[in-house]
Amino acid sequence: MTDCERAEELIPWYVAGSLSDEESGELAMHLATCDPCRAELARMVPLAMDLQAALGTVPGAPTELRETVTESAKRSGAPGIDVGSFLLGLSMGMSASGRGDPLQGDLRILGRKVPLFRLQQGGTERD
Amino acid sequence: MDERDTLARIAAGDEAAFHQFYNAYADRIHRFALTMLRSRHLAEDVVQETLLAVWKGAQRFRGTSKVSTWVFGIARNQALSLLRREARAARDQLPPMVEPDPAIAITRQERVLAALDRLPEEQREVVFLAFYEGLSYRDIASMMEIPEGTVKSRMYHAKRALLEYLR
Structure with missing residues:
Protein backbone atom coordinates (compact mmCIF):
# COMPACT_ATOMS: atom_id res chain seq x y z
CA MET A 1 0.00 0.00 0.00
CA THR A 2 1.37 3.40 -0.99
CA ASP A 3 1.51 6.33 1.39
CA CYS A 4 -1.38 7.97 -0.48
CA GLU A 5 -3.54 4.84 -0.30
CA ARG A 6 -2.90 4.56 3.42
CA ALA A 7 -3.63 8.28 3.85
CA GLU A 8 -6.91 8.00 1.99
CA GLU A 9 -7.85 5.11 4.21
CA LEU A 10 -7.06 7.07 7.37
CA ILE A 11 -8.51 10.46 6.42
CA PRO A 12 -12.16 9.68 7.35
CA TRP A 13 -11.06 8.50 10.79
CA TYR A 14 -8.78 11.53 11.14
CA VAL A 15 -11.71 13.84 10.37
CA ALA A 16 -13.95 11.88 12.74
CA GLY A 17 -11.33 12.45 15.44
CA SER A 18 -10.77 8.83 16.39
CA LEU A 19 -7.26 8.15 15.11
CA SER A 20 -4.52 7.46 17.61
CA ASP A 21 -1.99 10.24 18.17
CA GLU A 22 0.60 8.18 16.34
CA GLU A 23 -1.59 7.66 13.28
CA SER A 24 -2.66 11.32 13.28
CA GLY A 25 0.97 12.38 13.33
CA GLU A 26 1.86 9.99 10.54
CA LEU A 27 -1.01 11.32 8.41
CA ALA A 28 -0.23 14.96 9.16
CA MET A 29 3.33 14.44 7.98
CA HIS A 30 2.09 12.94 4.72
CA LEU A 31 -0.50 15.69 4.21
CA ALA A 32 2.19 18.33 4.59
CA THR A 33 3.82 17.14 1.37
CA CYS A 34 0.95 15.71 -0.70
CA ASP A 35 -1.47 17.97 -2.58
CA PRO A 36 -3.87 15.21 -3.74
CA CYS A 37 -4.29 13.94 -0.17
CA ARG A 38 -4.84 17.49 1.10
CA ALA A 39 -7.56 17.81 -1.55
CA GLU A 40 -9.08 14.55 -0.31
CA LEU A 41 -9.05 15.95 3.23
CA ALA A 42 -10.74 19.11 1.97
CA ARG A 43 -13.54 16.98 0.45
CA MET A 44 -13.89 14.86 3.57
CA VAL A 45 -14.25 17.66 6.12
CA PRO A 46 -17.57 19.07 4.81
CA LEU A 47 -18.88 15.54 4.26
CA ALA A 48 -18.14 14.66 7.88
CA MET A 49 -19.85 17.84 9.07
CA ASP A 50 -22.85 17.09 6.89
CA LEU A 51 -23.05 13.54 8.21
CA GLN A 52 -22.85 14.63 11.84
CA ALA A 53 -25.53 17.26 11.30
CA ALA A 54 -27.81 14.95 9.33
CA LEU A 55 -27.51 12.00 11.72
CA GLY A 56 -28.38 14.36 14.55
CA THR A 57 -31.76 14.95 12.89
CA VAL A 58 -32.64 11.24 12.90
CA PRO A 59 -35.40 10.99 15.52
CA GLY A 60 -34.48 9.91 19.01
CA ALA A 61 -36.50 7.49 21.10
CA PRO A 62 -40.15 8.47 21.56
CA THR A 63 -41.00 9.84 25.00
CA GLU A 64 -43.44 7.07 25.84
CA LEU A 65 -40.76 4.41 25.34
CA ARG A 66 -39.12 5.43 28.61
CA GLU A 67 -42.06 4.19 30.64
CA THR A 68 -42.28 0.97 28.65
CA VAL A 69 -38.60 0.19 29.19
CA THR A 70 -38.70 1.14 32.86
CA GLU A 71 -41.74 -1.05 33.49
CA SER A 72 -40.17 -3.96 31.60
CA ALA A 73 -37.02 -3.60 33.67
CA LYS A 74 -39.04 -3.62 36.90
CA ARG A 75 -40.99 -6.67 35.77
CA SER A 76 -37.78 -8.48 34.92
CA GLY A 77 -36.62 -8.06 38.53
CA MET B 1 -20.74 10.39 37.17
CA ASP B 2 -18.52 8.10 35.10
CA GLU B 3 -20.44 5.70 32.85
CA ARG B 4 -18.60 2.74 34.34
CA ASP B 5 -19.76 3.78 37.81
CA THR B 6 -23.29 4.10 36.49
CA LEU B 7 -23.10 0.55 35.12
CA ALA B 8 -21.80 -0.71 38.46
CA ARG B 9 -24.78 0.91 40.18
CA ILE B 10 -27.15 -0.65 37.64
CA ALA B 11 -25.57 -4.04 38.34
CA ALA B 12 -26.47 -3.45 41.99
CA GLY B 13 -30.10 -2.82 41.06
CA ASP B 14 -30.06 0.98 41.31
CA GLU B 15 -33.09 2.18 39.32
CA ALA B 16 -31.98 5.83 39.40
CA ALA B 17 -28.74 4.82 37.70
CA PHE B 18 -30.75 2.95 35.09
CA HIS B 19 -32.82 6.09 34.41
CA GLN B 20 -29.60 8.06 34.04
CA PHE B 21 -28.28 5.49 31.61
CA TYR B 22 -31.55 5.54 29.69
CA ASN B 23 -31.30 9.32 29.33
CA ALA B 24 -27.75 9.04 28.05
CA TYR B 25 -28.36 6.26 25.52
CA ALA B 26 -31.99 5.85 24.43
CA ASP B 27 -31.93 8.54 21.74
CA ARG B 28 -28.52 7.47 20.46
CA ILE B 29 -29.51 3.81 20.22
CA HIS B 30 -32.75 4.80 18.50
CA ARG B 31 -30.87 6.87 15.91
CA PHE B 32 -28.43 4.03 15.34
CA ALA B 33 -31.19 1.44 14.97
CA LEU B 34 -33.26 3.68 12.72
CA THR B 35 -30.23 4.33 10.55
CA MET B 36 -29.63 0.59 10.29
CA LEU B 37 -33.17 -0.74 10.07
CA ARG B 38 -35.17 2.14 8.58
CA SER B 39 -38.15 1.19 10.70
CA ARG B 40 -39.31 3.16 13.73
CA HIS B 41 -41.14 0.16 15.12
CA LEU B 42 -38.04 -2.03 14.94
CA ALA B 43 -35.84 0.80 16.23
CA GLU B 44 -38.01 1.07 19.35
CA ASP B 45 -37.68 -2.68 19.86
CA VAL B 46 -33.90 -2.34 19.63
CA VAL B 47 -33.88 0.44 22.24
CA GLN B 48 -36.05 -1.59 24.58
CA GLU B 49 -34.18 -4.86 24.20
CA THR B 50 -30.77 -3.20 24.43
CA LEU B 51 -31.55 -1.27 27.59
CA LEU B 52 -33.19 -4.30 29.20
CA ALA B 53 -30.06 -6.27 28.36
CA VAL B 54 -28.02 -3.55 30.09
CA TRP B 55 -30.31 -3.69 33.13
CA LYS B 56 -30.08 -7.46 33.38
CA GLY B 57 -26.46 -7.80 32.33
CA ALA B 58 -24.59 -4.73 33.54
CA GLN B 59 -22.40 -6.96 35.67
CA ARG B 60 -21.13 -8.61 32.48
CA PHE B 61 -19.41 -5.41 31.34
CA ARG B 62 -15.75 -6.28 31.78
CA GLY B 63 -14.32 -2.82 31.36
CA THR B 64 -12.06 -3.80 28.51
CA SER B 65 -13.81 -1.46 26.07
CA LYS B 66 -15.60 1.86 26.19
CA VAL B 67 -19.10 1.64 27.62
CA SER B 68 -20.50 3.01 24.36
CA THR B 69 -18.73 0.29 22.36
CA TRP B 70 -20.30 -2.35 24.61
CA VAL B 71 -23.76 -0.80 24.42
CA PHE B 72 -23.72 -0.33 20.66
CA GLY B 73 -22.45 -3.89 20.30
CA ILE B 74 -25.56 -5.07 22.14
CA ALA B 75 -27.75 -2.75 20.07
CA ARG B 76 -26.21 -4.03 16.87
CA ASN B 77 -26.78 -7.65 17.86
CA GLN B 78 -30.38 -6.85 18.72
CA ALA B 79 -30.83 -5.09 15.37
CA LEU B 80 -29.31 -8.00 13.46
CA SER B 81 -31.50 -10.42 15.36
CA LEU B 82 -34.58 -8.40 14.41
CA LEU B 83 -33.41 -8.24 10.83
CA ARG B 84 -33.13 -12.00 10.72
CA ARG B 85 -36.58 -12.33 12.24
CA GLU B 86 -38.23 -9.99 9.81
CA ALA B 87 -38.81 -11.25 6.31
CA ARG B 88 -36.44 -9.50 3.97
CA ALA B 89 -39.25 -8.83 1.54
CA ALA B 90 -41.25 -7.07 4.23
CA ARG B 91 -38.25 -4.99 5.25
CA ASP B 92 -37.63 -3.89 1.70
CA GLN B 93 -41.14 -2.52 1.58
CA LEU B 94 -40.52 -0.21 4.51
CA PRO B 95 -40.39 3.46 3.65
CA PRO B 96 -36.97 5.10 3.54
CA MET B 97 -35.73 6.82 6.67
CA VAL B 98 -36.55 10.23 5.23
CA GLU B 99 -39.35 10.71 2.78
CA PRO B 100 -39.03 14.21 1.40
CA ASP B 101 -42.24 15.93 0.45
CA PRO B 102 -41.82 16.71 -3.24
CA ALA B 103 -43.67 19.98 -2.66
CA ILE B 104 -40.97 21.14 -0.27
CA ALA B 105 -37.43 21.91 -1.35
CA ILE B 106 -35.15 19.15 -0.09
CA THR B 107 -32.71 20.29 2.56
CA ARG B 108 -29.03 19.45 2.64
CA GLN B 109 -29.58 17.19 5.63
CA GLU B 110 -32.32 15.31 3.82
CA ARG B 111 -30.03 14.86 0.84
CA VAL B 112 -27.30 13.50 3.10
CA LEU B 113 -29.69 11.08 4.80
CA ALA B 114 -31.05 9.98 1.45
CA ALA B 115 -27.50 9.35 0.25
CA LEU B 116 -26.74 7.43 3.44
CA ASP B 117 -29.84 5.39 2.84
CA ARG B 118 -28.45 4.22 -0.48
CA LEU B 119 -25.42 2.64 1.17
CA PRO B 120 -25.38 -1.05 2.04
CA GLU B 121 -26.35 -1.66 5.65
CA GLU B 122 -22.82 -2.69 6.71
CA GLN B 123 -21.44 0.62 5.42
CA ARG B 124 -24.25 2.70 6.98
CA GLU B 125 -23.55 1.33 10.45
CA VAL B 126 -19.82 2.03 10.15
CA VAL B 127 -20.52 5.61 9.05
CA PHE B 128 -22.95 6.13 11.95
CA LEU B 129 -20.61 4.68 14.57
CA ALA B 130 -17.60 6.63 13.24
CA PHE B 131 -19.14 10.04 12.61
CA TYR B 132 -21.99 10.20 15.10
CA GLU B 133 -20.60 8.12 17.96
CA GLY B 134 -16.95 8.87 17.32
CA LEU B 135 -15.86 5.24 17.62
CA SER B 136 -12.48 4.33 16.19
CA TYR B 137 -12.04 1.63 13.56
CA ARG B 138 -10.48 -0.50 16.27
CA ASP B 139 -13.56 -0.10 18.49
CA ILE B 140 -15.87 -0.93 15.61
CA ALA B 141 -13.81 -3.95 14.53
CA SER B 142 -13.83 -5.23 18.08
CA MET B 143 -17.58 -4.68 18.41
CA MET B 144 -18.37 -6.39 15.12
CA GLU B 145 -15.71 -9.06 15.55
CA ILE B 146 -14.31 -8.39 12.08
CA PRO B 147 -10.78 -7.40 10.97
CA GLU B 148 -9.84 -3.73 11.27
CA GLY B 149 -9.06 -3.73 7.56
CA THR B 150 -12.66 -4.68 6.80
CA VAL B 151 -13.94 -1.71 8.80
CA LYS B 152 -11.56 0.64 7.00
CA SER B 153 -12.57 -0.84 3.66
CA ARG B 154 -16.28 -0.32 4.42
CA MET B 155 -15.57 3.27 5.36
CA TYR B 156 -13.51 3.79 2.23
CA HIS B 157 -16.30 2.56 -0.04
CA ALA B 158 -18.96 4.46 1.94
CA LYS B 159 -16.99 7.69 1.62
CA ARG B 160 -16.49 7.23 -2.12
CA ALA B 161 -20.19 6.53 -2.64
CA LEU B 162 -21.36 9.43 -0.46
CA LEU B 163 -19.09 11.91 -2.23
CA GLU B 164 -20.45 10.65 -5.53
CA TYR B 165 -24.11 10.79 -4.45
CA LEU B 166 -23.73 14.29 -3.00
CA ARG B 167 -21.69 15.73 -5.84
Missing part, protein backbone atom coordinates in the same frame (compact mmCIF):
# COMPACT_ATOMS: atom_id res chain seq x y z
CA ALA A 78 -33.41 -6.78 39.98
CA PRO A 79 -30.18 -7.62 38.21
CA GLY A 80 -28.32 -10.39 39.94
CA ILE A 81 -27.86 -14.12 40.05
CA ASP A 82 -30.96 -16.22 40.33
CA VAL A 83 -30.74 -19.75 41.60
CA GLY A 84 -33.52 -22.20 42.27
CA SER A 85 -36.02 -24.37 40.55
CA PHE A 86 -38.31 -22.93 37.96
CA LEU A 87 -40.17 -26.23 37.94
CA LEU A 88 -41.17 -25.70 41.53
CA GLY A 89 -41.78 -22.03 40.92
CA LEU A 90 -39.24 -21.13 43.55
CA SER A 91 -36.07 -19.20 43.13
CA MET A 92 -33.84 -17.12 45.29
CA GLY A 93 -32.27 -13.99 43.96
CA MET A 94 -29.22 -12.39 45.47
CA SER A 95 -27.72 -9.13 44.43
CA ALA A 96 -25.23 -6.64 45.70
CA SER A 97 -26.43 -3.15 46.45
CA GLY A 98 -24.28 -0.08 46.26
CA ARG A 99 -26.20 1.89 48.87
CA GLY A 100 -24.85 0.53 52.10
CA ASP A 101 -26.44 -2.89 51.77
CA PRO A 102 -23.71 -5.11 50.44
CA LEU A 103 -26.01 -8.06 50.04
CA GLN A 104 -29.73 -8.55 49.81
CA GLY A 105 -31.85 -11.52 48.96
CA ASP A 106 -35.38 -12.42 48.15
CA LEU A 107 -37.41 -15.49 47.53
CA ARG A 108 -39.64 -15.74 44.51
CA ILE A 109 -42.66 -17.95 44.80
CA LEU A 110 -44.49 -18.42 41.53
CA GLY A 111 -43.14 -15.12 40.33
CA ARG A 112 -44.00 -13.14 43.48
CA LYS A 113 -41.07 -11.52 45.22
CA VAL A 114 -40.88 -12.16 48.94
CA PRO A 115 -38.17 -10.20 50.79
CA LEU A 116 -35.96 -12.64 52.62
CA PHE A 117 -33.00 -10.98 54.20
CA ARG A 118 -30.81 -7.97 53.91
CA LEU A 119 -27.23 -8.16 55.02
CA GLN A 120 -26.16 -4.73 56.13
CA GLN A 121 -22.73 -3.49 56.99
CA GLY A 122 -22.14 -4.82 60.47
CA GLY A 123 -24.97 -7.29 60.65
CA THR A 124 -27.81 -9.24 59.11
CA GLU A 125 -31.31 -7.94 59.00
CA ARG A 126 -34.08 -10.41 58.43
CA ASP A 127 -37.45 -9.28 57.14
Whole structure:
Protein backbone atom coordinates (compact mmCIF):
# COMPACT_ATOMS: atom_id res chain seq x y z
CA MET A 1 0.00 0.00 0.00
CA THR A 2 1.37 3.40 -0.99
CA ASP A 3 1.51 6.33 1.39
CA CYS A 4 -1.38 7.97 -0.48
CA GLU A 5 -3.54 4.84 -0.30
CA ARG A 6 -2.90 4.56 3.42
CA ALA A 7 -3.63 8.28 3.85
CA GLU A 8 -6.91 8.00 1.99
CA GLU A 9 -7.85 5.11 4.21
CA LEU A 10 -7.06 7.07 7.37
CA ILE A 11 -8.51 10.46 6.42
CA PRO A 12 -12.16 9.68 7.35
CA TRP A 13 -11.06 8.50 10.79
CA TYR A 14 -8.78 11.53 11.14
CA VAL A 15 -11.71 13.84 10.37
CA ALA A 16 -13.95 11.88 12.74
CA GLY A 17 -11.33 12.45 15.44
CA SER A 18 -10.77 8.83 16.39
CA LEU A 19 -7.26 8.15 15.11
CA SER A 20 -4.52 7.46 17.61
CA ASP A 21 -1.99 10.24 18.17
CA GLU A 22 0.60 8.18 16.34
CA GLU A 23 -1.59 7.66 13.28
CA SER A 24 -2.66 11.32 13.28
CA GLY A 25 0.97 12.38 13.33
CA GLU A 26 1.86 9.99 10.54
CA LEU A 27 -1.01 11.32 8.41
CA ALA A 28 -0.23 14.96 9.16
CA MET A 29 3.33 14.44 7.98
CA HIS A 30 2.09 12.94 4.72
CA LEU A 31 -0.50 15.69 4.21
CA ALA A 32 2.19 18.33 4.59
CA THR A 33 3.82 17.14 1.37
CA CYS A 34 0.95 15.71 -0.70
CA ASP A 35 -1.47 17.97 -2.58
CA PRO A 36 -3.87 15.21 -3.74
CA CYS A 37 -4.29 13.94 -0.17
CA ARG A 38 -4.84 17.49 1.10
CA ALA A 39 -7.56 17.81 -1.55
CA GLU A 40 -9.08 14.55 -0.31
CA LEU A 41 -9.05 15.95 3.23
CA ALA A 42 -10.74 19.11 1.97
CA ARG A 43 -13.54 16.98 0.45
CA MET A 44 -13.89 14.86 3.57
CA VAL A 45 -14.25 17.66 6.12
CA PRO A 46 -17.57 19.07 4.81
CA LEU A 47 -18.88 15.54 4.26
CA ALA A 48 -18.14 14.66 7.88
CA MET A 49 -19.85 17.84 9.07
CA ASP A 50 -22.85 17.09 6.89
CA LEU A 51 -23.05 13.54 8.21
CA GLN A 52 -22.85 14.63 11.84
CA ALA A 53 -25.53 17.26 11.30
CA ALA A 54 -27.81 14.95 9.33
CA LEU A 55 -27.51 12.00 11.72
CA GLY A 56 -28.38 14.36 14.55
CA THR A 57 -31.76 14.95 12.89
CA VAL A 58 -32.64 11.24 12.90
CA PRO A 59 -35.40 10.99 15.52
CA GLY A 60 -34.48 9.91 19.01
CA ALA A 61 -36.50 7.49 21.10
CA PRO A 62 -40.15 8.47 21.56
CA THR A 63 -41.00 9.84 25.00
CA GLU A 64 -43.44 7.07 25.84
CA LEU A 65 -40.76 4.41 25.34
CA ARG A 66 -39.12 5.43 28.61
CA GLU A 67 -42.06 4.19 30.64
CA THR A 68 -42.28 0.97 28.65
CA VAL A 69 -38.60 0.19 29.19
CA THR A 70 -38.70 1.14 32.86
CA GLU A 71 -41.74 -1.05 33.49
CA SER A 72 -40.17 -3.96 31.60
CA ALA A 73 -37.02 -3.60 33.67
CA LYS A 74 -39.04 -3.62 36.90
CA ARG A 75 -40.99 -6.67 35.77
CA SER A 76 -37.78 -8.48 34.92
CA GLY A 77 -36.62 -8.06 38.53
CA ALA A 78 -33.41 -6.78 39.98
CA PRO A 79 -30.18 -7.62 38.21
CA GLY A 80 -28.32 -10.39 39.94
CA ILE A 81 -27.86 -14.12 40.05
CA ASP A 82 -30.96 -16.22 40.33
CA VAL A 83 -30.74 -19.75 41.60
CA GLY A 84 -33.52 -22.20 42.27
CA SER A 85 -36.02 -24.37 40.55
CA PHE A 86 -38.31 -22.93 37.96
CA LEU A 87 -40.17 -26.23 37.94
CA LEU A 88 -41.17 -25.70 41.53
CA GLY A 89 -41.78 -22.03 40.92
CA LEU A 90 -39.24 -21.13 43.55
CA SER A 91 -36.07 -19.20 43.13
CA MET A 92 -33.84 -17.12 45.29
CA GLY A 93 -32.27 -13.99 43.96
CA MET A 94 -29.22 -12.39 45.47
CA SER A 95 -27.72 -9.13 44.43
CA ALA A 96 -25.23 -6.64 45.70
CA SER A 97 -26.43 -3.15 46.45
CA GLY A 98 -24.28 -0.08 46.26
CA ARG A 99 -26.20 1.89 48.87
CA GLY A 100 -24.85 0.53 52.10
CA ASP A 101 -26.44 -2.89 51.77
CA PRO A 102 -23.71 -5.11 50.44
CA LEU A 103 -26.01 -8.06 50.04
CA GLN A 104 -29.73 -8.55 49.81
CA GLY A 105 -31.85 -11.52 48.96
CA ASP A 106 -35.38 -12.42 48.15
CA LEU A 107 -37.41 -15.49 47.53
CA ARG A 108 -39.64 -15.74 44.51
CA ILE A 109 -42.66 -17.95 44.80
CA LEU A 110 -44.49 -18.42 41.53
CA GLY A 111 -43.14 -15.12 40.33
CA ARG A 112 -44.00 -13.14 43.48
CA LYS A 113 -41.07 -11.52 45.22
CA VAL A 114 -40.88 -12.16 48.94
CA PRO A 115 -38.17 -10.20 50.79
CA LEU A 116 -35.96 -12.64 52.62
CA PHE A 117 -33.00 -10.98 54.20
CA ARG A 118 -30.81 -7.97 53.91
CA LEU A 119 -27.23 -8.16 55.02
CA GLN A 120 -26.16 -4.73 56.13
CA GLN A 121 -22.73 -3.49 56.99
CA GLY A 122 -22.14 -4.82 60.47
CA GLY A 123 -24.97 -7.29 60.65
CA THR A 124 -27.81 -9.24 59.11
CA GLU A 125 -31.31 -7.94 59.00
CA ARG A 126 -34.08 -10.41 58.43
CA ASP A 127 -37.45 -9.28 57.14
CA MET B 1 -20.74 10.39 37.17
CA ASP B 2 -18.52 8.10 35.10
CA GLU B 3 -20.44 5.70 32.85
CA ARG B 4 -18.60 2.74 34.34
CA ASP B 5 -19.76 3.78 37.81
CA THR B 6 -23.29 4.10 36.49
CA LEU B 7 -23.10 0.55 35.12
CA ALA B 8 -21.80 -0.71 38.46
CA ARG B 9 -24.78 0.91 40.18
CA ILE B 10 -27.15 -0.65 37.64
CA ALA B 11 -25.57 -4.04 38.34
CA ALA B 12 -26.47 -3.45 41.99
CA GLY B 13 -30.10 -2.82 41.06
CA ASP B 14 -30.06 0.98 41.31
CA GLU B 15 -33.09 2.18 39.32
CA ALA B 16 -31.98 5.83 39.40
CA ALA B 17 -28.74 4.82 37.70
CA PHE B 18 -30.75 2.95 35.09
CA HIS B 19 -32.82 6.09 34.41
CA GLN B 20 -29.60 8.06 34.04
CA PHE B 21 -28.28 5.49 31.61
CA TYR B 22 -31.55 5.54 29.69
CA ASN B 23 -31.30 9.32 29.33
CA ALA B 24 -27.75 9.04 28.05
CA TYR B 25 -28.36 6.26 25.52
CA ALA B 26 -31.99 5.85 24.43
CA ASP B 27 -31.93 8.54 21.74
CA ARG B 28 -28.52 7.47 20.46
CA ILE B 29 -29.51 3.81 20.22
CA HIS B 30 -32.75 4.80 18.50
CA ARG B 31 -30.87 6.87 15.91
CA PHE B 32 -28.43 4.03 15.34
CA ALA B 33 -31.19 1.44 14.97
CA LEU B 34 -33.26 3.68 12.72
CA THR B 35 -30.23 4.33 10.55
CA MET B 36 -29.63 0.59 10.29
CA LEU B 37 -33.17 -0.74 10.07
CA ARG B 38 -35.17 2.14 8.58
CA SER B 39 -38.15 1.19 10.70
CA ARG B 40 -39.31 3.16 13.73
CA HIS B 41 -41.14 0.16 15.12
CA LEU B 42 -38.04 -2.03 14.94
CA ALA B 43 -35.84 0.80 16.23
CA GLU B 44 -38.01 1.07 19.35
CA ASP B 45 -37.68 -2.68 19.86
CA VAL B 46 -33.90 -2.34 19.63
CA VAL B 47 -33.88 0.44 22.24
CA GLN B 48 -36.05 -1.59 24.58
CA GLU B 49 -34.18 -4.86 24.20
CA THR B 50 -30.77 -3.20 24.43
CA LEU B 51 -31.55 -1.27 27.59
CA LEU B 52 -33.19 -4.30 29.20
CA ALA B 53 -30.06 -6.27 28.36
CA VAL B 54 -28.02 -3.55 30.09
CA TRP B 55 -30.31 -3.69 33.13
CA LYS B 56 -30.08 -7.46 33.38
CA GLY B 57 -26.46 -7.80 32.33
CA ALA B 58 -24.59 -4.73 33.54
CA GLN B 59 -22.40 -6.96 35.67
CA ARG B 60 -21.13 -8.61 32.48
CA PHE B 61 -19.41 -5.41 31.34
CA ARG B 62 -15.75 -6.28 31.78
CA GLY B 63 -14.32 -2.82 31.36
CA THR B 64 -12.06 -3.80 28.51
CA SER B 65 -13.81 -1.46 26.07
CA LYS B 66 -15.60 1.86 26.19
CA VAL B 67 -19.10 1.64 27.62
CA SER B 68 -20.50 3.01 24.36
CA THR B 69 -18.73 0.29 22.36
CA TRP B 70 -20.30 -2.35 24.61
CA VAL B 71 -23.76 -0.80 24.42
CA PHE B 72 -23.72 -0.33 20.66
CA GLY B 73 -22.45 -3.89 20.30
CA ILE B 74 -25.56 -5.07 22.14
CA ALA B 75 -27.75 -2.75 20.07
CA ARG B 76 -26.21 -4.03 16.87
CA ASN B 77 -26.78 -7.65 17.86
CA GLN B 78 -30.38 -6.85 18.72
CA ALA B 79 -30.83 -5.09 15.37
CA LEU B 80 -29.31 -8.00 13.46
CA SER B 81 -31.50 -10.42 15.36
CA LEU B 82 -34.58 -8.40 14.41
CA LEU B 83 -33.41 -8.24 10.83
CA ARG B 84 -33.13 -12.00 10.72
CA ARG B 85 -36.58 -12.33 12.24
CA GLU B 86 -38.23 -9.99 9.81
CA ALA B 87 -38.81 -11.25 6.31
CA ARG B 88 -36.44 -9.50 3.97
CA ALA B 89 -39.25 -8.83 1.54
CA ALA B 90 -41.25 -7.07 4.23
CA ARG B 91 -38.25 -4.99 5.25
CA ASP B 92 -37.63 -3.89 1.70
CA GLN B 93 -41.14 -2.52 1.58
CA LEU B 94 -40.52 -0.21 4.51
CA PRO B 95 -40.39 3.46 3.65
CA PRO B 96 -36.97 5.10 3.54
CA MET B 97 -35.73 6.82 6.67
CA VAL B 98 -36.55 10.23 5.23
CA GLU B 99 -39.35 10.71 2.78
CA PRO B 100 -39.03 14.21 1.40
CA ASP B 101 -42.24 15.93 0.45
CA PRO B 102 -41.82 16.71 -3.24
CA ALA B 103 -43.67 19.98 -2.66
CA ILE B 104 -40.97 21.14 -0.27
CA ALA B 105 -37.43 21.91 -1.35
CA ILE B 106 -35.15 19.15 -0.09
CA THR B 107 -32.71 20.29 2.56
CA ARG B 108 -29.03 19.45 2.64
CA GLN B 109 -29.58 17.19 5.63
CA GLU B 110 -32.32 15.31 3.82
CA ARG B 111 -30.03 14.86 0.84
CA VAL B 112 -27.30 13.50 3.10
CA LEU B 113 -29.69 11.08 4.80
CA ALA B 114 -31.05 9.98 1.45
CA ALA B 115 -27.50 9.35 0.25
CA LEU B 116 -26.74 7.43 3.44
CA ASP B 117 -29.84 5.39 2.84
CA ARG B 118 -28.45 4.22 -0.48
CA LEU B 119 -25.42 2.64 1.17
CA PRO B 120 -25.38 -1.05 2.04
CA GLU B 121 -26.35 -1.66 5.65
CA GLU B 122 -22.82 -2.69 6.71
CA GLN B 123 -21.44 0.62 5.42
CA ARG B 124 -24.25 2.70 6.98
CA GLU B 125 -23.55 1.33 10.45
CA VAL B 126 -19.82 2.03 10.15
CA VAL B 127 -20.52 5.61 9.05
CA PHE B 128 -22.95 6.13 11.95
CA LEU B 129 -20.61 4.68 14.57
CA ALA B 130 -17.60 6.63 13.24
CA PHE B 131 -19.14 10.04 12.61
CA TYR B 132 -21.99 10.20 15.10
CA GLU B 133 -20.60 8.12 17.96
CA GLY B 134 -16.95 8.87 17.32
CA LEU B 135 -15.86 5.24 17.62
CA SER B 136 -12.48 4.33 16.19
CA TYR B 137 -12.04 1.63 13.56
CA ARG B 138 -10.48 -0.50 16.27
CA ASP B 139 -13.56 -0.10 18.49
CA ILE B 140 -15.87 -0.93 15.61
CA ALA B 141 -13.81 -3.95 14.53
CA SER B 142 -13.83 -5.23 18.08
CA MET B 143 -17.58 -4.68 18.41
CA MET B 144 -18.37 -6.39 15.12
CA GLU B 145 -15.71 -9.06 15.55
CA ILE B 146 -14.31 -8.39 12.08
CA PRO B 147 -10.78 -7.40 10.97
CA GLU B 148 -9.84 -3.73 11.27
CA GLY B 149 -9.06 -3.73 7.56
CA THR B 150 -12.66 -4.68 6.80
CA VAL B 151 -13.94 -1.71 8.80
CA LYS B 152 -11.56 0.64 7.00
CA SER B 153 -12.57 -0.84 3.66
CA ARG B 154 -16.28 -0.32 4.42
CA MET B 155 -15.57 3.27 5.36
CA TYR B 156 -13.51 3.79 2.23
CA HIS B 157 -16.30 2.56 -0.04
CA ALA B 158 -18.96 4.46 1.94
CA LYS B 159 -16.99 7.69 1.62
CA ARG B 160 -16.49 7.23 -2.12
CA ALA B 161 -20.19 6.53 -2.64
CA LEU B 162 -21.36 9.43 -0.46
CA LEU B 163 -19.09 11.91 -2.23
CA GLU B 164 -20.45 10.65 -5.53
CA TYR B 165 -24.11 10.79 -4.45
CA LEU B 166 -23.73 14.29 -3.00
CA ARG B 167 -21.69 15.73 -5.84
